Amino acid sequence: MYQKFDVVIVGAGGAGLMAAMQLPNASVAVLSKVYPTRSHTGAAQGGVAAALGNLEEDHWKWHMYDTIKGGDYLVDQPAAEILARDAIDAIYELEHRGLPFNRTPDGRIDQRRFGGHTRNYGEAPVRRSCYAADRTGHMLLQTMYQNAIKNQVRFFNEFLALDLLVNEGRVCGVVALEIRTGEIHTFHAKAVLFATGGYGRAWRVTSNAFACMGDGMAIAYRRGIPLQDMEMYQFHPTGLYKVGVLLSEGARGEGARLLNGKGEYFMERYMPTLKDLAPRDIVSRCIIKEIKEGRGVNGEDYVYLDLRHLGEKVITEKLPDITEFARNYLGVEPIREPVPIQPTAHYAMGGIPTDNDGRVVIDAQWTPLPGFYAAGEVACVSVHGANRLGTNSLVDLIVFGRRAGKHMARFIAESDHVPLPPHHEDFAREMVDHLLTSKGGESAARIRNELQGEMLEHVFVERQEKGLQHAMETVAGLQEAYQKVQLQDKGKTFNTELVEAIELGFLLECAAATVHGALARKESRGAHYRLDYPERDDVNWLKHTLIYKGEGACNARLAYKDVILIDDPVFKPKERKY
Amino acid sequence: MKVTLRIKRFDPDKDAKPYWAEYTVAASPVDRLLDALNTIKWTIDGTLTFRRSCAHGVCGSDAMRINGRNRLACKVLIRDVGEKVTVEPMLGFPVIKDLVVDMDPFFHKYESIKPYLITHDNEPGTERLQSPEERARYDEGTKCILCGACTGSCPSIWGNPDWVGPAAIVNAHRFIFDSRDQGTAERLAILGQRNGVWRCRTIFNCSDACPRGIPVTDLIEQVKRAIIYGDRNID
Ligand code: SF4
Ligand code: FES
Numbered sequence: 001m002y003q004k005f006d007v008v009i010v011g012a013g014g015a016g017l018m019a020a021m022q023l024p025n026a027s028v029a030v031l032s033k034v035y036p037t038r039s040h041t042g043a044a045q046g047g048v049a050a051a052l053g054n055l056e057e058d059h060w061k062w063h064m065y066d067t068i069k070g071g072d073y074l075v076d077q078p079a080a081e082i083l084a085r086d087a088i089d090a091i092y093e094l095e096h097r098g099l100p101f102n103r104t105p106d107g108r109i110d111q112r113r114f115g116g117h118t119r120n121y122g123e124a125p126v127r128r129s130c131y132a133a134d135r136t137g138h139m140l141l142q143t144m145y146q147n148a149i150k151n152q153v154r155f156f157n158e159f160l161a162l163d164l165l166v167n168e169g170r171v172c173g174v175v176a177l178e179i180r181t182g183e184i185h186t187f188h189a190k191a192v193l194f195a196t197g198g199y200g201r202a203w204r205v206t207s208n209a210f211a212c213m214g215d216g217m218a219i220a221y222r223r224g225i226p227l228q229d230m231e232m233y234q235f236h237p238t239g240l241y242k243v244g245v246l247l248s249e250g251a252r253g254e255g256a257r258l259l260n261g262k263g264e265y266f267m268e269r270y271m272p273t274l275k276d277l278a279p280r281d282i283v284s285r286c287i288i289k290e291i292k293e294g295r296g297v298n299g300e301d302y303v304y305l306d307l308r309h310l311g312e313k314v315i316t317e318k319l320p321d322i323t324e325f326a327r328n329y330l331g332v333e334p335i336r337e338p339v340p341i342q343p344t345a346h347y348a349m350g351g352i353p354t355d356n357d358g359r360v361v362i363d364a365q366w367t368p369l370p371g372f373y374a375a376g377e378v379a380c381v382s383v384h385g386a387n388r389l390g391t392n393s394l395v396d397l398i399v400f401g402r403r404a405g406k407h408m409a410r411f412i413a414e415s416d417h418v419p420l421p422p423h424h425e426d427f428a429r430e431m432v433d434h435l436l437t438s439k440g441g442e443s444a445a446r447i448r449n450e451l452q453g454e455m456l457e458h459v460f461v462e463r464q465e466k467g468l469q470h471a472m473e474t475v476a477g478l479q480e481a482y483q484k485v486q487l488q489d490k491g492k493t494f495n496t497e498l499v500e501a502i503e504l505g506f507l508l509e510c511a512a513a514t515v516h517g518a519l520a521r522k523e524s525r526g527a528h529y530r531l532d533y534p535e536r537d538d539v540n541w542l543k544h545t546l547i548y549k550g551e552g553a554c555n556a557r558l559a560y561k562d563v564i565l566i567d568d569p570v571f572k573p574k575e576r577k578y
Numbered sequence: 579m580k581v582t583l584r585i586k587r588f589d590p591d592k593d594a595k596p597y598w599a600e601y602t603v604a605a606s607p608v609d610r611l612l613d614a615l616n617t618i619k620w621t622i623d624g625t626l627t628f629r630r631s632c633a634h635g636v637c638g639s640d641a642m643r644i645n646g647r648n649r650l651a652c653k654v655l656i657r658d659v660g661e662k663v664t665v666e667p668m669l670g671f672p673v674i675k676d677l678v679v680d681m682d683p684f685f686h687k688y689e690s691i692k693p694y695l696i697t698h699d700n701e702p703g704t705e706r707l708q709s710p711e712e713r714a715r716y717d718e719g720t721k722c723i724l725c726g727a728c729t730g731s732c733p734s735i736w737g738n739p740d741w742v743g744p745a746a747i748v749n750a751h752r753f754i755f756d757s758r759d760q761g762t763a764e765r766l767a768i769l770g771q772r773n774g775v776w777r778c779r780t781i782f783n784c785s786d787a788c789p790r791g792i793p794v795t796d797l798i799e800q801v802k803r804a805i806i807y808g809d810r811n812i813d
Contacts, residue, residue, distance in 0.1 A: 034629075034631055034637075034639065035638075035639075035681060035685065035724075037637070037638060037723070037724050038631050038632070038637040038638060038639050039637075040631070040632070040637075042632070042636055042637055042723075043632050043634075043636050043637070052704075091705075092701075092703075092704055092705055095705040095706060096697075096701045096705075096706070097694075097695065098694060098695030098753075098756070098758070098759075100713060100716070100717075100720050100756070101705075101713075102710075102713065103708050103709060103710045103712075103713050104710075105709075105710065106707070107707030107708050107709050107710075107712075108705060108707065109705050132720070135636070135721070138636060138721075138723070139720060142720070146693050146694035146695070147694055149689050149693060149694060150692075150694040157682075180674060209631040209632040209633065209637065210630055210631050210632075210633060211631045243634075245633075245634045321636070325634060325635075328635070328653060328655070329608070329610075329634070329655075330608075331608070443620070445619075445620030445621065487624060488623065488624035488625050489624050489625040489627075491589060491591045491592070491625070492591060493589065493590055493591050493674065493675050494627055494674050494675040494678050495627075496619075496627050496628070496629075497619070497624040497625065497627075
């Protein structure tokens with residue numbers, strides 16, 4: 001089926017909905033492969049940062065500094081300035097739209113501490129994270145969806161995007177599968193925004209939903225658009241042991257501490273100032289180090305998150321959800337027992353490169369691809385650099401989702417629809433037909449399982465040449481095997497086996513790009529820690545990786561792009577200590 | 579351990595009517611029921627169809643009838659259900675395929691109660707003030723993940739699919755009792771109609787079903803009282 005809109009937004013999480021909200025006078029279609037309220041934004045827990053200064057002195061410039069330093073200086077500094085400045089208004093906008101923030105006794109938005117957020121350029125932790133218990137993302141998603149209903153946004157629920165249409169040097173639409181009917185639809189548009197989220201399902205231990213399969217990144221990558229800084233993938237320090245479900249950093253913001261098998265609160269040994277509130281990349285590395293040196297609990301591959309001293313009142317009032325996760329999935333009572341945790345795959349700092357207005361740019365010269373936008377985790381602005389600070393993901397969604405929406409509003413006012421390219425549905429139809437008719441005998445589940453194991457083993461918190469090479473070969477082999485995937489369900493109606501297989505194709509592309517970026521970057525920076533190159537190397541590597549898909553399934557071509565620095569000594573790259 | 583799942587299946591492309599299928603899989607007592615469903619899908623029968631996303635009870639995708647009660651498959655552990663478990667789609671919703679039901683009518687009911695903050699005053703330059711007590715007044719309803727477990731467990735819905743149902747009322751409560759909201763009268767008028775709150779017979783199935791621990795029936799009762807007294811400032 002063919003439909004024409006001014007704007008098509010793919011993804012109905014925080015970024016997509018925030019963008020949709022900026023387009024009240026345009027015809028907008030929002031495609032989502034799940035009902036919007038199921039989007040993974042809803043799983044965010046701890047908070048959303050903004051220098052409101054409701055409880056103590058704070059400044060957006062401190063937030064900007066923390067973001068840049070937290071990102072180990074791979075951050076484009078003007079983007080960080082926008083993030084930190086705009087966050088303040090964006091929070092008030094969310095409050096006005098109804099988001100039920102926790103409150104201070106005098107009725108203002110309450111704020112709490114979070115990893116890497118500091119007062120006066122690193123002096124001590126600061127209360128900057130606005131929150132709604134430990135389900136801030138849930139509240140944000142609900143609020144945005146409620147406002148979308150109010151604005152009568154047109155949703156296409158359970159539509160899986162398959163392809164991006166490009167013609168005459170411009171993006172002009174999206175091809176999607178209607179999951180319920182199996183029908184292929186073309187959405188013709190002047191502008192397309194991808195807000196499809198991340199690809200945390202590439203790892204076996206992950207905080208990410210099943211839906212986080214890298215759809216948008218892979219679709220763009222297949223169309224020749226580069227992916228940026230894919231080696232920069234965040235492993236959150238505190239995932240429930242084996243399950244991977246997140247235990248918010250908000251817990252440590254409230255005072256919870258990490259405990260090793262010897263009963264030591266070990267973070268104070270590594271990071272004397274911020275201790276347990278050091279940024280995530282550092283805390284995850286410390287946990288892995290403790291485990292490697294035999295100080296895991298009972299010599300095993302986990303440590304504890306200790307909340308006991310917070311007391312029942314704080315735990316039940318401010319951290320109710322995560323305590324329930326611990327009870328339900330591990331049978332541990334956090335009020336009385338420490339909770340077993342391990343680092344878990346969590347967030348892609350990398351993604352589709354964009355400028356500060358969400359416009360996708362396709363080379364080191366920042367050349368835009370007109371009509372194409374990206375925002376949220378799928379995008380790389382780059383505001384998180386080599387390591388995102390806690391709470392900055394939600395800030396990113398609202399700030400850059402909003403900017404992308406506003407820019408699209410201007411763009412569609414000035415431009416017409418470009419015609420669709422010839423045979424525009426062929427690529428998508430072939431993808432689906434191939435999977436429905438293949439008799440190769442291969443199982444998608446087996447491939448996914450092997451991929452997840454390989455990524456956990458070799459492309460995790462610590463990396464080195466040999467392991468990355470191994471991963472490269474494995475991913476290449478799995479790409480090949482993927483061509484032979486055979487389905488049992490050949491039906492049209494709600495064929496989730498087909499959906500999963502298509503998504504696996506996306507996931508493999510993202511994994512391949514990640515390994516390419518990681519192999520090439522011969523230094524350690526932020527989340528990318530190379531045992532064989534343990535130091536940061538600003539002379540050679542203060543630059544963004546651009547990865548273009550090459551000929552053949554797993555090949556890639558790499559290019560590099562300068563990091564944008566601001567001429568201000570405060571933000572000059574220096575050694576990162578906390 | 580081994581677990582046997584008895585699953586009600588239906589594929590509109592192939593089946594004239596629903597039928598029961600049985601699968602036995604290996605599982606650990608701390609696995610989620612969702613894990614067992616995935617094991618079936620990934621190793622035995624790829625046609626088995628259900629929704630899921632977050633896998634930890636926060637997205638609302640996988641409400642289904644498990645041993646006769648609406649639960650999220652990702653929150654129920656194998657040790658809670660034992661070696662034999664029956665799984666069916668939720669009642670009160672049209673079935674699309676296997677465990678997947680049509681949620682569109684459910685979301686339309688949600689939309690019908692105006693689930694968004696209604697204000698008529700100009701917005702202040704910063705946040706609107708709200709005391710912690712005022713914030714606590716509507717906290718329960720904000721936990722809702724729109725999974726439909728409550729609505730699908732309600733005999734009043736089984737009898738009358740047009741009834742607005744518990745989930746929509748929970749979400750109306752969330753705004754009616756929000757001190758910042760000025761749309762109380764509009765919402766109470768909608769909920770005072772024939773298919774509004776009065777079809778609730780206080781059966782408590784909804785409260786039992788809610789995976790978020792929301793006291794659904796209580797909230798419905800509070801909305802009923804607000805309608806009778808024409809005011810939300812009652813307790
Ligand atoms: S009230 Fe509870 S059971 Fe009902 S939809 Fe909301 S979360 Fe689900
Ligand atoms: S999969 Fe999200 S609630 Fe169960």
